[in-house]
Amino acid sequence: MTSTNLTCFSLSIDDHIAHLVLNRPETLNTMHPTFWRELDGVLDQLHRDAQARVLVISSTGKHFSAGMALDAFGGELTLQDQTPEGRAAVFDQLMDLQSTFTRLETLRIPVVVALHGGCIGGAVDLVTAACIRYASADTFFCIQEINIGLVADVGTLQRLPKLMPMALVKELAYTGRRLGAEQAKVHGLVNEVFADAAATLAAAMQCAKEIAAKPPVAIWGTKQALNYARDHSVDDALKQMGWLQGAIWSNAHVGEAIAAFQTKRPASFPALQPLKSFREL
Incomplete structure (x- = not known):
């Protein structure tokens, strides 16, 4: 078994199963610049070294992730809207963010996520790029961007309609309402719902074990x-x-x-x- 502790994540690889854990519960596992850098690096490593045959992603604390850190919109990351050149640069900045979660789709191995609590904003972008989603009974999904005056722009609006009925996606995207775990299962977003986070992670690891046994x-x-x-x-x-x-x-x-x-x-x-x-x- 190998293990690595990063600022926002811990990564272990055991018996061909990589387990990536969001480990900043004190910040509700929000996505600030270090999150993106570390996730990019981990996914690049897993893609290239072929040590793992499946990736499981889980989290810690109250919520899986509360999405993009609001302070990320300040300072150097501010999106400029005062000039055509600044607005044009938004395209490339967003493409850079989108590419990180697209790595989950293009990763050479399957990705299984074990969800609990809130899966909010950017976290929905992340998990819709995974292959298999298991959720605890307290899991909920929220396209939070509309609640803070934004259009969801890192993959939710593109991937969610491939997983759920379009009319429901529009309802969630227009209103910012929460979708609970059981309804998410009914509509195909999650594979199965379990009593709590521990049972959810156990199911994800069992699925990963079965995948890792295949060619x-x-x-x-x-x-x-x-x-x-x-x-x-x-x-x-x-x-x-x-x-x-x-x-x-x-x-x-x-x-x-x-x-x-x-x-x-x-x-x-x-x-x-x-x-x-x-x-x-």
Whole structure:
């Protein structure tokens, strides 16, 4: 097992499962500049080193996260609206923030989140980019941006309609109302609701354990195919599936999976290839 303590997170990797914990409960795990820098770095590490086969994200304290730290809108991060040039720069500043949560979608491994308490504002942006969402009974979701005069702009309005009915998304986005865990489950935002945070995390870790036991390259291919199918026609997605399967097919992996099943033993599969940037060569 390896573990790393950062300012806003703790990261551990054990038995091919990475567990990233938001660990600033005294600030309600709000998202200030250090949060973004550290999350970027962790996701880059997990993407490149191939040590983990699945990522679980959980949190501490009263709420999963209260979203963007309000003081982040001051000082150097102030969005300038006095000139065309300043307003044009907003595009690039937002793209930079959006890219961090997009990393969760493009990460080579699945992402499972264990939610409790409030999932507010930017936290909704984060969790909608995950693959699987488990929630405790006290979890609620709130598109908080509209309540402070903003349009949600880091992924919620783009990803949430892929997960829930558009009419409900519009209601939440226009009013800033809270959506409770049970209703979120009914409408497909969360996979399952559990009694408390401990039970929710246990379910997330069990799911992660099952994922980590599968061939990593087949999991990678499955995530690629699902994300592609979400945004393309069935015909295009079927063609992409053919190219993808042809690229990663392994008789050895299939044989190992079948043999392990028949002999009731854990299967053994190679890890994904670690990545090295061309600039590092």
